[in-house]
Amino acid sequence: MKRWLPGLTALIIVAFLAPVGAGAQGKDTITVALPSHAPTLDPHMHFERVGILVNINMFDSLLHRSAKLEFEPSLATSWRALNDTTWEFKLRKGVKFHDGSTMTAEDVKYSFDRVLEPGQEKKKSPQYGNVRAIKEVKIVNADTIHLITDKPFPLLLERLVFFPIVPKKYIEKVGEEAFGSTAAVGTGPWKLVEWKRDQHIRLEAFDQHWRGKPAFKYLVFRAIPEVATSVAELKTGGVDIIRNVNADLLPDLKSHPQTRISTTPILRVHYISLDMRSAPFDKKAARQAANYAIDKQAMLQKMMAGLGKQVATVVQPAAFGFDASVPVYPYDPKKAKELLAQAGYPNGVDITMYSSLVDWRPHFEALAQMLTEAGIRTTVKMWDPGPAWNKFFQTEGKATQAQYGSWGNYSVFDADAVLHPLYHTEPGGWIGKHYARVEGLDRLIDEGRSTLDQSKRKRVYAEIQRMIREEAPSIFLYTQNDTLGISKKVAYEARPDEWLWLFAAKPVN
Amino acid sequence: MSAFLIRRLLRFAVVCIGVSLVTFSILHASGDPVALIMPEAPEADRARLRDALGLADPLPTQFVRFVANAARGDFGQSFFHREPAFRLVVERMPTTLALTCLAVALALAIAVPVGIYSAVFRNTIGDHAATVVVFLGQSMPVFWIGIMLMLLFAVQWRLLPVSGWDRWSSMVLPAITLGAFTTPLFMRIIRSSMLEVINLDYVRTARAKGLTEWLVIWRHALRNAALPIVTVTGLQFGLLLGGAVLTESVFAVPGVGRLIVNAIRQLDFPIVQAGVFLIAIIIVTINFLVDVLYVYLNPTVRLR
Numbered sequence: 162m163k164r165w166l167p168g169l170t171a172l173i174i175v176a177f178l179a180p181v182g183a184g185a186q187g188k189d190t191i192t193v194a195l196p197s198h199a200p201t202l203d204p205h206m207h208f209e210r211v212g213i214l215v216n217i218n219m220f221d222s223l224l225h226r227s228a229k230l231e232f233e234p235s236l237a238t239s240w241r242a243l244n245d246t247t248w249e250f251k252l253r254k255g256v257k258f259h260d261g262s263t264m265t266a267e268d269v270k271y272s273f274d275r276v277l278e279p280g281q282e283k284k285k286s287p288q289y290g291n292v293r294a295i296k297e298v299k300i301v302n303a304d305t306i307h308l309i310t311d312k313p314f315p316l317l318l319e320r321l322v323f324f325p326i327v328p329k330k331y332i333e334k335v336g337e338e339a340f341g342s343t344a345a346v347g348t349g350p351w352k353l354v355e356w357k358r359d360q361h362i363r364l365e366a367f368d369q370h371w372r373g374k375p376a377f378k379y380l381v382f383r384a385i386p387e388v389a390t391s392v393a394e395l396k397t398g399g400v401d402i403i404r405n406v407n408a409d410l411l412p413d414l415k416s417h418p419q420t421r422i423s424t425t426p427i428l429r430v431h432y433i434s435l436d437m438r439s440a441p442f443d444k445k446a447a448r449q450a451a452n453y454a455i456d457k458q459a460m461l462q463k464m465m466a467g468l469g470k471q472v473a474t475v476v477q478p479a480a481f482g483f484d485a486s487v488p489v490y491p492y493d494p495k496k497a498k499e500l501l502a503q504a505g506y507p508n509g510v511d512i513t514m515y516s517s518l519v520d521w522r523p524h525f526e527a528l529a530q531m532l533t534e535a536g537i538r539t540t541v542k543m544w545d546p547g548p549a550w551n552k553f554f555q556t557e558g559k560a561t562q563a564q565y566g567s568w569g570n571y572s573v574f575d576a577d578a579v580l581h582p583l584y585h586t587e588p589g590g591w592i593g594k595h596y597a598r599v600e601g602l603d604r605l606i607d608e609g610r611s612t613l614d615q616s617k618r619k620r621v622y623a624e625i626q627r628m629i630r631e632e633a634p635s636i637f638l639y640t641q642n643d644t645l646g647i648s649k650k651v652a653y654e655a656r657p658d659e660w661l662w663l664f665a666a667k668p669v670n
Numbered sequence: 671m672s673a674f675l676i677r678r679l680l681r682f683a684v685v686c687i688g689v690s691l692v693t694f695s696i697l698h699a700s701g702d703p704v705a706l707i708m709p710e711a712p713e714a715d716r717a718r719l720r721d722a723l724g725l726a727d728p729l730p731t732q733f734v735r736f737v738a739n740a741a742r743g744d745f746g747q748s749f750f751h752r753e754p755a756f757r758l759v760v761e762r763m764p765t766t767l768a769l770t771c772l773a774v775a776l777a778l779a780i781a782v783p784v785g786i787y788s789a790v791f792r793n794t795i796g797d798h799a800a801t802v803v804v805f806l807g808q809s810m811p812v813f814w815i816g817i818m819l820m821l822l823f824a825v826q827w828r829l830l831p832v833s834g835w836d837r838w839s840s841m842v843l844p845a846i847t848l849g850a851f852t853t854p855l856f857m858r859i860i861r862s863s864m865l866e867v868i869n870l871d872y873v874r875t876a877r878a879k880g881l882t883e884w885l886v887i888w889r890h891a892l893r894n895a896a897l898p899i900v901t902v903t904g905l906q907f908g909l910l911l912g913g914a915v916l917t918e919s920v921f922a923v924p925g926v927g928r929l930i931v932n933a934i935r936q937l938d939f940p941i942v943q944a945g946v947f948l949i950a951i952i953i954v955t956i957n958f959l960v961d962v963l964y965v966y967l968n969p970t971v972r973l974r
Contacts, residue, residue: 197932200750283718338752358751359762359924360835385833385922389817393825393832 188668189378191651193661194391194400198362198384202353203341204325205276208287210569213323214661215362215382220325220347223250223269224318228656228665230479230574232318236264236326236348245313245613246296252304257369258328259352266300271329273298273308291320291571313613319573350375350664359384376667392646395420401648402661405520408466414646423655424468424644428477429569430579431469431521433514433528433636436562437598441510441537448633450500451563452490454535455528457639459492464524468642474626475568475579477640479657482576482609482622487630490637497535509536516565517544525565528638539563558595567641572658576622577610584634597634678961682954689950690740693943694733736943745944748933755940759926759948765835766925767952769917770910772841773848774903780804781853782899785860786887789868792861804857807850816847816920833922844921848914852906859902863895896967904960908953 199212204220225235237250256264276286277295294314299307310317328346335344345353350372351364364380383400385391392410394400396417406414406422414420435442435451442448457471470478473487501509514532516525522543529539542561558564570578584597585606602625609621629635645655653666720726724735739745745755784804788797807815820843824832831840867873868891876886915927926945933941 200748201752283715341752357924358758359928360922383834383922384924386919386928387813387817387922390820390833390920390922393817393820396825397828397832399832399834 188650190381191377191379191402191663191666191668192381192383192400193663194383194385194394194403196384196386198356198358198382201341202345202356202362203337204327204347205272205286205288206341210659216325216347217323217349217660218351218380218663219345219349219353219364220327221256221349222321222324222326224321226322226658226660228654228662230657232322236269237321240318242613243307246310248308248310248317249301250306250308252306253371254304256348256371258331258348259346259367260328260331261369262328262331264326264328264348266303266306268329269306269326270298270300271332272324272326275327276324292324313611315610315613315615315618316573316575316577319575319578323572351380354379372664375664377663380663395646395648398648398650401651402653403646404643404661406644406646407520408464408468410646411466411644419649421647421649422644423647423653424642425655425657426470426479426640427569427643427657427659428479428572428574428579428640429567429643429659430472430475430477430640431524431565431567431638432475432583433638434564434566434583434596435633435635436558436596437634438596439559439562441504441506441512442562444504445632446500446504447506447510447537448636449490450497450504450535451532451537451636452633453493453497453500454537455490455531455636455638456492457489460524460527461639464527465639465641468644469639471639472637474629474637475583475635476576476622476626477570477579480570480574480576480579481615482619484623484626486623487626490630490633494535501536506536509538511538511540512562513540513542513560514563514565515542515544515561518565518567519543521565521567528565563636564596569659572660574658576625577606580606580622580625581610584629599629599632599634602628602632602634678958682951682958685954686947686950687737690737690943690947691733693946694736695729740943740947745947746940748941749938750933750936751938751941755938755944756948758929758941759944762924762926762929763948763952765923766911766914766918766927769841769844769848769914769923769925770907772845773910773914774852774907776845776849777852777856777906778903780849781856781860785857786864786892788857788861789864790883790887792865800857804854808854810850812847812851813916813920815850816843816917819843819847820920833920835921835923840921840923844917844923847920848910848917852910855902855906856899859898860895863898864891867891867895893967897964900960900963900967904956907956908949911952912949 193214195211195214197211199207199209199215201207201212202215202219204212204216221236223235223237224240225233227233234253236253236256238253240248240250242248252264252266252269258264258268273292273295276284276288276292277298278284278286278289279297294310294312294317295308296311297307297309299309301307308317325347327340331346332340340346342356343353348371350367350370352367354363354365356362361384362382364382366375366378366380368374383394385394385400388407388410391400391403392414395403395414396419398419411422415422433451435448437443437448442451461467461469461471471489472478473489476483478485501507512532514525514529518525525543526541529541532539568579568583584599584602586597586603605621605625605628609618609625612618630637643655643657643659645653647653650669651666652669653663656662717726724732727735736745743756747753748755748758751758781804784800788800791797820832823830823843830842831837834840864887868887873886873891876890877883881889912927914923914925915931917923918925918928919931926949930942930945932938933945
């Protein structure tokens with residue numbers, strides 16, 4: 162044996178083990194674990210939640226939302242509606258972009274135009290549908306712009322909470338592709354240092370941010386696909402915040418000396434959409450039977466650690482237009498069987514239900530089990546999100562009779578943001594286009610979104626909720642919480658809009 | 671020798687085209703990627719995108735275009751990352767290659783001594799114990815081994831990093847996890863192939879000549895037992911290259927496996943095609959090297 166071999170082996174072993182401090186994070190860095198990164202840092206060119214979470218820390222929008230869900234001035238210092246279709250915004254002066262330039266009204270107009278692309282038939286931005294109602298952005302003077310919509314657009318302010326403003330001259334100089342990958346520049350509290358795809362996005366505090374400097378000098382978003390790994394990182398200090406903590410992990414994180422839990426109700430609502438075009442759910446009695454068949458309280462208590470709230474319809478308690486007087490469907494398996502017999506299925510019926518919520522598989526199977534016990538014998542199909550939506554749209558939804566899903570409203574706290582995609586049957590609709598066939602519902606939804614009169618809208622939405630409670634186009638379930646696992650070294654709490662607004666995070670001493 | 675090379679190269683080309691054809695057909699049969707990119711858009715917009723991406727042409731045309739481009743290393747832009755697909759795959763290939771090489775090296779480092787030991791001292795308690803322990807590694811699922819190792823060495827004992835790929839020590843746990851599965855296979859092959867050789871005439875002659883047992887095993891027996899080991903190593907390398915995706919997911923390693931699996935989920939054709947193509951090339955190259963190594967190890971193998 163060569164004489165130097167044992168020595169070399171020892172050296173190699175020491176070299177491996179030596180540089181490892183647990184986590185080795187300075188107190189000036191806060192690290193967040195995300196399951197993946199969005200394909201681009203360009204805030205207008207993606208539609209992923211993980212992208213939004215990074216964008217809001219690098220870019221500002223005209224409006225901001227406080228943790229109490231009130232609108233706050235951000236890049237716009239004040240706003241008002243001049244008439245039903247024109248809104249005026251006063252812009253904040255002296256706001257700097259990360260490259261040192263000052264934000265102007267031109268940048269605001271440019272930001273909107275690059276998504277709206279007036280005159281272009283093919284729109285590049287997947288967020289176009291969110292702001293489609295804006296017809297024109299007019300610069301009145303250096304501090305004032307007007308947003309002109311084609312019809313009264315009650316959701317305008319909501320949509321402006323996430324509509325980042327980007328620098329016009331800078332993008333024209335570096336090009337769109339560089340802007341989305343290596344050279345993203347905004348006005349937010351952190352600026353980009355580096356992005357290693359599939360590994361991490363590293364951000365550094367921006368000294369000239371108009372709100373002041375954040376408490377942490379560095380913000381790092383790591384891409385960690387596996388839940389067990391992100392939990393292990395949280396425990397060893399490798400990351401400080403993890404999202405979407407499942408109910409079964411709660412006791413572990415609550416009792417671990419380095420970690421704690423922060424949870425709050427959010428808009429995300431769970432539902433099972435029913436295909437009203439064909440049997441058995443073309444009969445109202447069958448749909449109502451399905452609603453009585455599910456024990457929602459058991460699901461909440463046993464499978465979600467109580468972190469959620471049963472809802473009467475898909476409209477969430479936090480959304481504008483929610484009517485608390487509409488009663489929930491209680492759990493009543495006997496009544497379910499009776500109604501099913503009334504619908505013409507005394508011996509039960511067979512259906513197929515599908516879902517793409519792979520993280521909620523046990524819940525999905527539990528729901529199917531409950532339906533089966535009531536006589537609606539359910540075959541479950543769990544599909545990966547990509548192929549699932551393809552199958553759904555290509556067969557126009559006819560492949561199955563029911564779909565279990567969840568809807569986050571894109572954090573828009575308004576009943577329209579859930580009613581339209583789920584129930585409207587126009588071609589621009591989402592699931593409603595295929596499944597929902599409630600008479601008169603389209604007209605009411607249109608009514609609710611074509612006026613700025615909030616009390617009139619409230620009345621319309623109250624009527625809609627009573628109607629869908631009775632007609633039961635879906636099985637109504639519950640809203641969930643956003644549950645974060647947080648290191649005890651960081652002071653931060655979960656927000657009701659599912660955002661990670663890390664400007665508010667501070668180190669614990 | 672050059673006739674051999676030419677034949678091998680032809681085989682290489684045929685394999686690559688075959689792989690591309692299969693990948694191409696399967697991907698196009700499983701869904702419409704445009705519906706994924708613009709789910710809310712009306713059909714007119716989607717048709718326009720389909721045209722722009724070349725998805726509306728007849729399939730044979732698309733395939734010919736694909737092969738012509740592939741020869742130049744151009745697999746198009748990834749639908750989701752908006753960067754050249756080939757570049758994205760090539761950027762991550764060194765990571766996966768490093769992980770796979772390390773895993774194979776570790777597996778061999780354990781399997782060779784244990785295999786030899788088991789063969790020389792066969793049917794003793796040591797042999798049986800070694801077999802049991804090593805087979806435990808094969809019966810446990812890869813991601814479970816990974817997570818258990820992580821919980822023990824990274825969380826409990828804080829000796830190694832939990833995940834990521836930013837330090838030298840980040841390679842240890844993923845390599846052990848990936849190698850744990852291959853070690854029993856190697857050990858079994860080494861053991862049986864050593865057993866075959868150890869009582870043959872030429873080995874007995876060497877012993878009779880007075881050589882130490884160690885020299886007998888190393889110089890004579892192992893050399894000849896090595897052929898099956900080299901073959902299996904080559905094959906396993908290929909399997910590990912493609913199958914490292916679970917380990918990459920558990921340890922958040924930025925490798926090619928994760929990239930391709932995500933691309934499959936999102937129907938990101940260019941990445942899947944580029945990735946499968948590149949892996950196929952690497953596997954065929956490795957098998958070619960294995961053939962060459964054969965000649966060195968055993969000159970009686972004639973290269974036809």
